[in-house]
Structures are given as C-alpha cells and as structure tokens.
Amino acid sequence: MGDLMIREEDSIAIMTGDEKGLGNLIKPLVNEIHLFDTFIAGTTHLNDDSVLDEVSEGTTLTLRREGDNKYDSKAILLLAPSGKKIGYIPQKDNLIFSRLMDAGKLLTARITSISEQNPAYKRIGISIYLVDF
DSSP states (O other): OBSOOOOOTTOSEEEEBOTTSOOOEEEEOOEEEEEEEEEEOOOTTOOOHHHHHTOOTTOEEEEEEOTTOSSOTTOEEEEOTTSOEEEEOOGGGHHHHHHHHHTTOEEEEEEEEEEEEETTEEEEEEEEEEEEO
C-alpha cells in the first residue's frame, strides 16, 4: 500500500495504509501557513563556509527557542539541516514568534535568498511558516 492514495484540494485528512496490516488510517493533512518574511542581516559571524555550503534557496531551517540567551530572552536560533547555527531571527521581529513557540506551536523557516554584500557579509532572506496539523 503506501502513502497518499488520493488528495482532494478540499480534504482535511488523507487515508494511508502500511505493510504491517494496520489497514487504512486517517491522518490530518499538514499545512504550512506563511507568517512573515525577513532578513538575517549583518551575518559577519558566518565565516564558516561549510554552513553556507550546505544551504541554498529553498532549504528548510529549524527554529529553536533560546530563552536563556543573555542578550535577548525572546531569542530564536536558526539551524541548518545539519544542526549548525546559521543565526537568529532579528530581535525586532521575534516577539510574536517566541510567544507562539512558547505556546507549543511548531515554526519552520525556508531560505528565500542569499546575497553576498562582500566576502565577510552575507544577507539571508527567510520566510517563516507555522506548521499546522
């Protein structure tokens, strides 16, 4: 059997089956709700080219709250798929996102652009999404 059998645009769930004989199960569709676009500017700390080599436009990033951050109690860390630190959501933008995350909501980010202003300065554009089950 397998994964998705039929997906109607107006569906709120899909039927799946597996090889273990569990039969057809109903699972909710997972949707991403676009919340915000922003830039990680002034990323001079990104001199570790290995982090930048593993990400590109379209890469999905993990967001992790860092409530014990000594500079910003609402800090949200952006991590590459490998778990390496890319940067932070700008402090001016993180109030609502930190509250959502503290309430148990799952947020992700996707890279929309990477531009090099000079060799020591990268500007990364991201879109932030709420993962809705």
